[in-house]
Amino acid sequence: DTEVTQTPxxxxxxxxxxxxxxxxxxxxxxxxxxxxxxxxxxxxLMFVYSYEKLSINESVPSRFSPECPNSSLLNLHLHALxxxxxxxxxxxxxQGPPNxxxxxxxxxxxxx
Amino acid sequence: xxxxxxxxxDLILQEGANSTLRCNFSDSVNNLQWFHQNPWGQLINLFYxxxxxxxxxxxxxxxxxxxxxxxLYISSSQTTDSGVYFCAVIGGTNAGKSTFxxxxxxxxxx
Numbered sequence: 001d002t003e004v005t006q007t008p009x010x011x012x013x014x015x016x017x018x019x020x021x022x023x024x025x026x027x028x029x030x031x032x033x034x035x036x037x038x039x040x041x042x043x044x045l046m047f048v049y050s051y052e053k054l055s056i057n058e059s060v061p062s063r064f065s066p067e068c069p070n071s072s073l074l075n076l077h078l079h080a081l082x083x084x085x086x087x088x089x090x091x092x093x094x095q096g097p098p099n100x101x102x103x104x105x106x107x108x109x110x111x112x
Numbered sequence: 113x114x115x116x117x118x119x120x121x122d123l124i125l126q127e128g129a130n131s132t133l134r135c136n137f138s139d140s141v142n143n144l145q146w147f148h149q150n151p152w153g154q155l156i157n158l159f160y161x162x163x164x165x166x167x168x169x170x171x172x173x174x175x176x177x178x179x180x181x182x183x184l185y186i187s188s189s190q191t192t193d194s195g196v197y198f199c200a201v202i203g204g205t206n207a208g209k210s211t212f213x214x215x216x217x218x219x220x221x222x
Contacts, residue, residue, distance in 0.1 A: 042214055043212050045209055048209065055209065090153075097142075098143035098202040099143065100160040101200075103155040106154065108153070
């Protein structure tokens with residue numbers, strides 16, 4: 001069983017919608033991550049929150065915005081997405097880079 | 113940034129066979145992990161192995177950091193071993209950002 005939980009498991013949204021993905025960990029980790037994975041491709045890092053500091057992959061468009069309300073929670077706010085944003089979104093946590101990352105089960109997002 | 117190459121890209125085995133998956137990386141690393149992604153998309157930790165050798169049941173892994181490669185061994189394969197195996201590294205100058213290889217897709221036939 002994973003100790004990183006993600007909700008929802010599946011999400012279908014239109015291009016004008018605003019939605020949020022949620023991730024929670026109860027391992028006392030100080031770093032959390034968002035990854036995007038397209039079909040038959042490896043996960044690609046989007047954001048890292050480590051010790052309350054945000055690092056951004058500069059290729060990620062501004063229609064994705066992370067929020068870290070506390071050290072156990074990491075949200076990903078979605079706004080005005082495009083169909084090409086449809087993917088599996090994976091959350092992970094670790095004690096802090098470069099330690100072992102533990103992944104959640106992911107959210108499958110479809111943008112219509 | 114650091115480059116990660118996995119081989120082979122695809123592997124088909126008969127149940128009971130052994131296999132070796134390889135991960136080459138282009139620079140020194142602080143972290144190297146092997147994952148198994150199941151058909152539902154869950155990434156399952158197999159090993160955290162920036163150097164040395166580890167074993168867990170039928171699986172073992174070896175990383176030779178000085179030669180910049182890691183190997184994952186699967187012995188007596190089972191159909192449940194099917195899926196995609198990823199190697200992910202965090203380089204010494206990567207500020208904690210991990211890079212995944214393209215993966216090896218393993219199919220184990222009964």
